[in-house]
Amino acid sequence: MPSPPSMARAPGALPFFGHAFPFLRDPFAFLDSLPAHGDLVEIRIGPTRAVVVCDPELTRLVLQDDRTFDKSAGMLYSALREIGGDGLVTCPHDQHRSRRRVIQPAFGRDRVVEYTSVMGRSVDGVVDSWKDGQRLDVLHEMSKIAADATADTLLGGLRAALTSRTASDLTTLLELFPRRVLLPTAWRRLPTVGNLRYGAARSRIRRTFGAVMAERRADQRTHDDLLSMLIASRDSERSRSGLDDTDICDEAVALFFAAVENASATLAWIFHLLAQHPSVEQCLHAEVDSVLSGAPPSIDHLVRLDVARRVVMEALRLYPPTWVVGRVAVADTELRGHSIAKGTNLFYSPYLIHRRTDLYDCPERFDPDRWEGVRASTPSFIPFGIGPRRCIGEQFALTLTMLAVAAIASRWRLESLPGGQPRPRMGVALQPAGLRMRVITRRSAGLSPVKPPTPAREVSTTGEN
Numbered sequence: 001m002p003s004p005p006s007m008a009r010a011p012g013a014l015p016f017f018g019h020a021f022p023f024l025r026d027p028f029a030f031l032d033s034l035p036a037h038g039d040l041v042e043i044r045i046g047p048t049r050a051v052v053v054c055d056p057e058l059t060r061l062v063l064q065d066d067r068t069f070d071k072s073a074g075m076l077y078s079a080l081r082e083i084g085g086d087g088l089v090t091c092p093h094d095q096h097r098s099r100r101r102v103i104q105p106a107f108g109r110d111r112v113v114e115y116t117s118v119m120g121r122s123v124d125g126v127v128d129s130w131k132d133g134q135r136l137d138v139l140h141e142m143s144k145i146a147a148d149a150t151a152d153t154l155l156g157g158l159r160a161a162l163t164s165r166t167a168s169d170l171t172t173l174l175e176l177f178p179r180r181v182l183l184p185t186a187w188r189r190l191p192t193v194g195n196l197r198y199g200a201a202r203s204r205i206r207r208t209f210g211a212v213m214a215e216r217r218a219d220q221r222t223h224d225d226l227l228s229m230l231i232a233s234r235d236s237e238r239s240r241s242g243l244d245d246t247d248i249c250d251e252a253v254a255l256f257f258a259a260v261e262n263a264s265a266t267l268a269w270i271f272h273l274l275a276q277h278p279s280v281e282q283c284l285h286a287e288v289d290s291v292l293s294g295a296p297p298s299i300d301h302l303v304r305l306d307v308a309r310r311v312v313m314e315a316l317r318l319y320p321p322t323w324v325v326g327r328v329a330v331a332d333t334e335l336r337g338h339s340i341a342k343g344t345n346l347f348y349s350p351y352l353i354h355r356r357t358d359l360y361d362c363p364e365r366f367d368p369d370r371w372e373g374v375r376a377s378t379p380s381f382i383p384f385g386i387g388p389r390r391c392i393g394e395q396f397a398l399t400l401t402m403l404a405v406a407a408i409a410s411r412w413r414l415e416s417l418p419g420g421q422p423r424p425r426m427g428v429a430l431q432p433a434g435l436r437m438r439v440i441t442r443r444s445a446g447l448s449p450v451k452p453p454t455p456a457r458e459v460s461t462t463g464e465n
């Protein structure tokens with residue numbers, strides 16, 4: 001009988017640290033280098049062996065089988081659990097279906113359509129304060145938009161509790177997170193300055209969410225949002241959903257975190273890419289002028305913004321905010337003839353798949369036209385994941401992103417500042433670190449010629465919600 005194929009190993013592992021240093025130094029170059037070695041490539045993070053899935057079809061197989069490839073353990077989830085406990089993002093398979101059932105109604109298509117006017121106000125609340133010529137920390141501004149929109153639609157009452165301290169606590173967690181994942185677990189317990197800052201930020205955030213929840217419980221008025229849904233599920237269905245107060249706080253923290261990090265990174269990359277590609281920017285402006293005719297964007301407008309849709313998809317391809325995600329094999333299994341032992345950590349990476357030269361022509365190039373007429377429900381475009389653990393906030397995120405792009409592009413141009421070029425930063429989300437831009441009133445510069453509106457489409461990149 002032929003022996004099973006041996007799995008490729010990434011070169012350059014150091015004793016004890018494995019590939020932690022190349023990963024920390026330039027994770028994107030490291031990921032890009034892996035497909036050259038095989039479809040499944042073994043790496044070492046410290047003493048721990050992990051497998052990176054470099055092939056879209058194998059990625060699909062792993063993600064569809066969430067019973068075998070679970071989130072129950074593993075280095076990524078143990079670090080994420082420190083922030084959001086066992087919320088939907090991190091909970092193991094045996095809790096997942098019931099948790100998803102409780103939360104899903106807040107993310108249904110009709111519900112998201114209802115959120116659009118509130119989201120529009122959250123965008124205006126931030127953008128209205130911009131002044132012509134003002135320098136912007138774009139990521140910070142986009143985080144404000146995403147935080148306000150999430151608080152106002154899903155977690156009513158949170159907005160009043162959000163302070164600049166919450167924002168800086170979130171930043172602290174995100175900055176220090178990669179080290180917590182990649183360095184040995186014992187290191188997390190040492191009283192280093194970073195570990196102490198991390199612990200304090202985490203505790204403050206949880207206290208803020210805990211206080212909002214206590215306030216909501218004491219409030220006799222009816223609220224129609226996710227927080228009330230979670231509290232009601234605890235009160236009425238305790239035996240089924242099994243959520244207690246700590247679980248609800250976990251869910252709220254994890255959802256807020258997922259929403260703000262991913263949506264803000266996407267928006268920030270979009271405005272950076274537009275500033276680097278003036279011809280695309282002009283097309284977008286022409287489309288927005290034609291479709292909106294000066295009105296604030298609504299859901300009816302969004303389905304007619306095809307250039308905007310393609311820009312959003314291309315930004316999500318080049319800079320998928322959830323750039324690497326983990327699973328753990330909970331039983332001995334095999335993938336394409338390679339045996340995978342129980343306990344093996346596996347990673348999939350939308351970033352890696354989206355930049356494979358055999359899947360995308362000139363993958364480094366920002367080219368929204370590659371999505372012309374393409375609905376992209378293919379395994380090679382996976383910014384929101386695949387399978388049962390696919391992003392629950394996909395429609396929410398796309399709607400908010402399209403609204404913000406349309407609202408901002410109808411009023412402003414964002415121009416890059418010298419020295420303000422971003423570098424991709426490895427955090428929980430793939431963020432444009434150091435992005436500095438200036439806002440310019442677009443209308444004073446004259447409008448571009450108007451293009452006719454494009455055919456109606458759904459506000460979905462994949463049509464798979």
Ligand code: HEM
Pocket residue numbers: 063088089090100150255258259260262263266320321322325326382383384385386388389390391392393394396397398
């Ligand atoms: C551009 C924005 C976003 C991107 C690219 C994104 C991406 C992803 C990806 C790739 C996953 C799957 C991870 C896995 O395979 O384990 C995921 C899961 C998840 N996302 Fe998002 N996300 C975005 C926005 C949001 C928003 C706005 C929310 C909530 C308001 C959200 C909440 C969640 C939750 C709760 C899960 C876990 C779902 C489950 O395990 O059932 N995400 N997201």
